[in-house]
Amino acid sequence: xxxxxxxxxxxxxxxxxxxxxxxxxxxxxxxxxxxxxxxxxxxxxxxxxxxxxxxxxxxxxxxxxxxxxxxxxxxxxxxxxxxxxxxxxxxxxxxxxxxxxxxxxxxxxxxxxxxxxxxxxxxxxxxxxxxxxxxxxxxxxxxxxxxxxxxxxxxxxxxxxxxxxxxxxxxxxxxxxxxxxxxxxxxxxxxxxxxxxxxxxxxxxxxxxxxxxxxxxxxxxxxxxxxxxxxxxxxxxxxxxxxxxxxxxxxxxxxxxxxxxxxxxxxxxxxxxxxxxxxxxxxxxxxxxxxxxxxxxxxxxxxxxxxxxxxxxxxx
Amino acid sequence: xxxxxxxxxxxxxxxxxxxxxxxxxxxxxxxxxxxxxxxxxxxxxxxxxxxxxxxxxxxxxxxxxxxxxxxxxxxxxxxxxxxxxxxxxxxxxxxxxxxxxxxxxxxxxxxxxxxxxxxxxxxxxxxxxxxxxxxxxxxxxxxxxxxxxxxxxxxxxxxxxxxxxxxxxxxxxxxxxxxxxxxxxxxxxxxxxxxxxxxxxxxxxxxxxxxxxxxxxxxxxxxxxxxxxxxxxxxxxxxxxxxxxxxxxxxxx
Amino acid sequence: xxxxxxxxxxxxxxxxxxxxxxxxxxxxxxxxxxxxxxxxxxxxxxxxxxxxxxxxxxxxxxxxxxxxxxxxxxxxxxxxxxxxxxxxxxxxxxxxxxxxxxxxxxxxxxxxxxxxxxxxxxxxxxxxxxxxxxxxxxxxxxxxxxxxxxxxxxxxxxxxxxxxxxxxxxxxxxxxxxxxxxxxxxxxxxxxxxxxxxxxxxxxxxxxxxxxxxxxxxxxxxxxxxxxxxxxxxxxxxxxxxxxxxxxxxxxxxxxxxxxxxxxxxxxxxxxxxxxxxxxxxxxxxxxx
Numbered sequence: 001x002x003x004x005x006x007x008x009x010x011x012x013x014x015x016x017x018x019x020x021x022x023x024x025x026x027x028x029x030x031x032x033x034x035x036x037x038x039x040x041x042x043x044x045x046x047x048x049x050x051x052x053x054x055x056x057x058x059x060x061x062x063x064x065x066x067x068x069x070x071x072x073x074x075x076x077x078x079x080x081x082x083x084x085x086x087x088x089x090x091x092x093x094x095x096x097x098x099x100x101x102x103x104x105x106x107x108x109x110x111x112x113x114x115x116x117x118x119x120x121x122x123x124x125x126x127x128x129x130x131x132x133x134x135x136x137x138x139x140x141x142x143x144x145x146x147x148x149x150x151x152x153x154x155x156x157x158x159x160x161x162x163x164x165x166x167x168x169x170x171x172x173x174x175x176x177x178x179x180x181x182x183x184x185x186x187x188x189x190x191x192x193x194x195x196x197x198x199x200x201x202x203x204x205x206x207x208x209x210x211x212x213x214x215x216x217x218x219x220x221x222x223x224x225x226x227x228x229x230x231x232x233x234x235x236x237x238x239x240x241x242x243x244x245x246x247x248x249x250x251x252x253x254x255x256x257x258x259x260x261x262x263x264x265x266x267x268x269x270x271x272x273x274x275x276x277x278x279x280x281x282x283x284x285x286x287x288x289x290x291x292x293x294x295x296x297x298x299x300x301x302x303x304x305x306x307x308x309x310x311x312x313x314x315x316x
Numbered sequence: 317x318x319x320x321x322x323x324x325x326x327x328x329x330x331x332x333x334x335x336x337x338x339x340x341x342x343x344x345x346x347x348x349x350x351x352x353x354x355x356x357x358x359x360x361x362x363x364x365x366x367x368x369x370x371x372x373x374x375x376x377x378x379x380x381x382x383x384x385x386x387x388x389x390x391x392x393x394x395x396x397x398x399x400x401x402x403x404x405x406x407x408x409x410x411x412x413x414x415x416x417x418x419x420x421x422x423x424x425x426x427x428x429x430x431x432x433x434x435x436x437x438x439x440x441x442x443x444x445x446x447x448x449x450x451x452x453x454x455x456x457x458x459x460x461x462x463x464x465x466x467x468x469x470x471x472x473x474x475x476x477x478x479x480x481x482x483x484x485x486x487x488x489x490x491x492x493x494x495x496x497x498x499x500x501x502x503x504x505x506x507x508x509x510x511x512x513x514x515x516x517x518x519x520x521x522x523x524x525x526x527x528x529x530x531x532x533x534x535x536x537x538x539x540x541x542x543x544x545x546x547x548x549x550x551x552x553x554x555x556x557x558x559x560x561x562x563x564x565x566x567x568x569x
Numbered sequence: 570x571x572x573x574x575x576x577x578x579x580x581x582x583x584x585x586x587x588x589x590x591x592x593x594x595x596x597x598x599x600x601x602x603x604x605x606x607x608x609x610x611x612x613x614x615x616x617x618x619x620x621x622x623x624x625x626x627x628x629x630x631x632x633x634x635x636x637x638x639x640x641x642x643x644x645x646x647x648x649x650x651x652x653x654x655x656x657x658x659x660x661x662x663x664x665x666x667x668x669x670x671x672x673x674x675x676x677x678x679x680x681x682x683x684x685x686x687x688x689x690x691x692x693x694x695x696x697x698x699x700x701x702x703x704x705x706x707x708x709x710x711x712x713x714x715x716x717x718x719x720x721x722x723x724x725x726x727x728x729x730x731x732x733x734x735x736x737x738x739x740x741x742x743x744x745x746x747x748x749x750x751x752x753x754x755x756x757x758x759x760x761x762x763x764x765x766x767x768x769x770x771x772x773x774x775x776x777x778x779x780x781x782x783x784x785x786x787x788x789x790x791x792x793x794x795x796x797x798x799x800x801x802x803x804x805x806x807x808x809x810x811x812x813x814x815x816x817x818x819x820x821x822x823x824x825x826x827x828x829x830x831x832x833x834x835x836x837x838x839x840x841x842x843x844x845x846x847x848x849x850x851x852x853x854x855x856x857x858x
Contacts, residue, residue: 049666051673098844104665105606106847108673109798113840120837182420182430182441185409189417192406192662199366199400200484201392201421210427244677251670285681291674295667296654354749402748407662466662 013165017158026157030229032269033164037171038222039249039261044175044215046255047184048208049191050104051247053240054095054111057118058216060238062088062223064122067139067233068129077142081224088220089213096212101205115240122235135234139227160229167225168262171218175258178214187211188256241284248287251294254301263302319344319519320365320396320488325374325384327360327543334360336543337374342488347510347520349530349551352540353563358523359401359492361540365521366398366490367391378488393421395487399477399494401523407466411457411476414465415448416441418483448483455479455509471502478506482513489513491522495529507533531555539563576707578824584713584782586820587720590812591775592793593800594727595768601744601807602764605655605664608672611794612679613643613769617776618785619687625781626694632781636719639777640770647769648762650675656761676790683787691784716778723774727767728809740764744807796823802843 017026038059045052052058066084069075075083099110123133130136141154142163152159178184186207190197194204227233246265253264268290272283279286298305318341327335335357342348350358363369365376367388376384383391392398406414423444429437452458455475460468465476474494481489494510495503507529514520524530530537531551539547539554541563547554554560592614599607620639624630630638654675658667698715701708731737742750743760751757776789796819804815826835 046666049663051666051669053673098848102847104669105600105608106798106802108606108608108669109795109802110840110844112795113843117837117840177431177433181433182425182437183427185413185417186420188409189406191666192408193404196400196404196406196480197417198388199392199398200418200480201389201397203387203389247670247673255666281681281685285678285685288674288677288681292654292671292678295671295674296657299661299663299667 010169014162017161023157026161028269028273030157030160030164032266033161033168034222034225034229035246035249035269036168036262036265037218037225039246039253039265040171040175040258041215041218041222042243042246043250043253043255043258043261044178044218045212046250047191048187048211049194050100050208050212051108052111052212052215053108053243054115054118055215055219055246056238056240056243057115058088058092058219059223059226060118060122060233060235061091062220063227063233063238064130064136064223065220066224067136067227070140070228071136072129077140077228078144081221084224085217085220088223089217092212092216092219093209096209100208100212112240115238115243119235119239131234133235135232135237136227137232139231139233141231142228154228164225164229167221171221172258172262175214175218179256179258183207183210191256244284244291245287248290248294250301251291251299252301254303254305255299257301257303260301260303267302318342319379320521321377321380322361322365323375323377325361325364325371325376327357327364327369328372334543335364335371335540338540338543338545340538340545340548342519342521344519345514345517346535347514347522347533349534349537350521350523350540351525351527351530351537352546355542356540356563357543358540360543362398362490362492362521362523366396392484392486395485396490397481397484397486397488398490399481399492401492401496403470403473403477405465405473405476405480407464409465410462411452411465411468411479412445412448412461414476415451415479415483416444418480419444419447419485422483422485451479451482454512455482456505471498474498474502475506475509478509482518486518488519488521491520491524493523493525495524495526503529527555573707576704576709577713578828579821580709580713580717582821582824583817584716584720584820585779585823586813586816586818587717587724588775588779588816589793589796589800589819590816591720591723591778592772592797593804593812593816594724594809595771595775596794596797596801597807597812598740598764598768598771602740602761603651603655603659605659605668606672607655607765607768608669608794609650609675609679610672610769610772610797611790611792612676612683613647613772613790614776614779614793615683615785615787615790616643616646616679617773618780618789619683619692619776620773621777621780622692622694622785625697626692632697636774636777639773643773644766644770648766650769651762651765655765656758676794680787680790683790687785687787689787691786693784694781697781712782716782719778720775723771724809724813727771730767731809736760736763799839799843802847 016029042052042055045055062084065087066080069080069083070077095114099107122130143154144150144152154160186197186202190204190207197204249264249268250261252268253262254260294301320342322338322340324337324339325335326333326337338361350361352358360369364371364384367383367386371384375382378394378396383394383396406417423440425437425440449458449461452461455478457472457475457479460472465473468476478494495506498506510520510533534551536549537551537554538545539560546559546563547557592610596607596610599605599610617639620642621635624635624638625632654671655668658664658671661667696712698711700711702711702714731741739750739755739760740763742753742755743757747757799819800812800815803818804811830838
């Protein structure tokens, strides 16, 4: 039954560029797609019970890695993107190994420091490579040339749209697989009681590092896509404040389930674009309020609400 | 040879000595009670055996292997598994899932196998599930298997916690105040189960305040006061020991 | 290097250190009772600064009255936050994560509200204690000296409260063992409320002390929570002497370090230093295990 609805959704997404030729709509959908991947990566880490304020910084690592590989090392985007994902994941392994051994609040502090550190490093060091505070511009778009047969030019948003949609689907499939596996079960358990997980013979450290590596793989992906889609990246783009809206997306959608961030991101970004934008600064305030209210009153998020409602009904 | 050897362990916190030169053995198949008034150091001693804390001096050996310098999860993997005094379970997961997780370290499901959902992984997962159901049946929780753990009444939560520990197939089971907060019926059930767990081949070390339970269930008892061992032996002998009586004077059961 | 600069630097270090210690003590108090790390704690510091700006700076109300008002109002705010948001979270699973998210969300909300209501511009508060003290050949400003005296006074007050009063002893009992304290008849909910209030009040006091000497800005909360964390890391969570020592070390590092290194380099050094300290001694320099 649900496979029919998935197929239907995919079909709808496939046909959107034919239905609406509006460039703006496609552009928004692309940005939503990139943010969905990022939100999923954030969710992967929240899933193990840790809040990573540096998640945007990891997106930045992916963005800069991908850009540098294409612009300075002259690699093809199709090689740079997976490599950027790998680089981001490896950096997270290192940082995770150093910092995940500490309690949640200390880890939070370290992510805070790391995010700041990244911004400072990218702004002040290796200016020739990273462009300093103004960042890097004119980032080349990807292209596909196979002889004279296939010639796809990504300067049109439509091509990007299909690429991003495919990658979103890929992200969801992979993360869903992890969710449903024994690994996902252990992640959830760690989130609820890491002390108990340790006492039943499982190394929480090992799984936390794994969770981080998986999450940051996709943070890197979203970064790479962002860089080549938008064409300009600066260190300020990936500073700490940029992680708050995504936290709201994930919290609203529901932590733990891969569809949570998908729904939360889509819903809030649509709301933001067609309604909240006009409130300017208040929009940022709103995200903070949403985060607090949801975590206080509906911490399971939208996606889990039916399940818990059902259980509560059965209880009475 | 003893299963567990606690060799002269001392625990200092800054200037405070919580446990001093504690020494005792646990033989295979025994039920040992660790008792003493509040603040006697039982919890600290218990934590050191379970690996939550490291002794300042002295060592603890399990099956002739030093465990006092190992992390909790390594000690659990070796077969020494503890329960907790305060409610500790996976609240938002079902009772069955809780116990299946307990079995994970014995199920032998590899990470990649699990991700790729291989036939081998699925078989082992099914095996875990059956084992979990068996344990739930034993603990009287089979009917609650699809309930969320946080929705269980207190007594059943305590049973669940023991079930999770049993799923790890322990050699030595450390029970931290397993009877706390239970009514008479639940208490009797739990004591009966503890006996049956031992008969199944698992050695048990428990910390308890309930004296009647300790006397009826434990083979031997170790009494602590102010961090030192003041008596050891059969429960009825220890209860007559003047030092022990003095230590407990004024403490309600 | 001029002796006056060294002396002023030392005084700066002590003053900064004391204020960070006060904030850290508030954080420790809350953690000790509720096992929650209040990431929004820095905003209490910031609000204390703004209250001082408006009451003392704009309306000219007596400084000490302002200080007490700030402590009282923010203390009350802390108690409200505890009752409305944090206490309900402690009764649910996953409390470690949800409380972190809630605190981070709150910090964000307060910072945004500050920008909306107070404006993004830094604000200056007139000097409270004017004048210079001359000691031998050294010249020290009164304002820093007075700040240190007030800070020390507050720490001593806190110490007295925790050691001698009924509530103070109850707080220590709950921090030690919640279950045992409840069994002895202590109302843990009231103690949680009180500690959150006192902790927040301490942060507000630190804000009120520092604000006239430096500037007031919406982001000062975010900066200080980091420092408070570092103090806790250095000195260990829950230890008053630890917080004092950690605060002083940090204060001196910042005061003298700022003379030699640029801000970016300090960030890198800080990050590496903290990781090293925690790897070697996870409980901090003075903390218990």
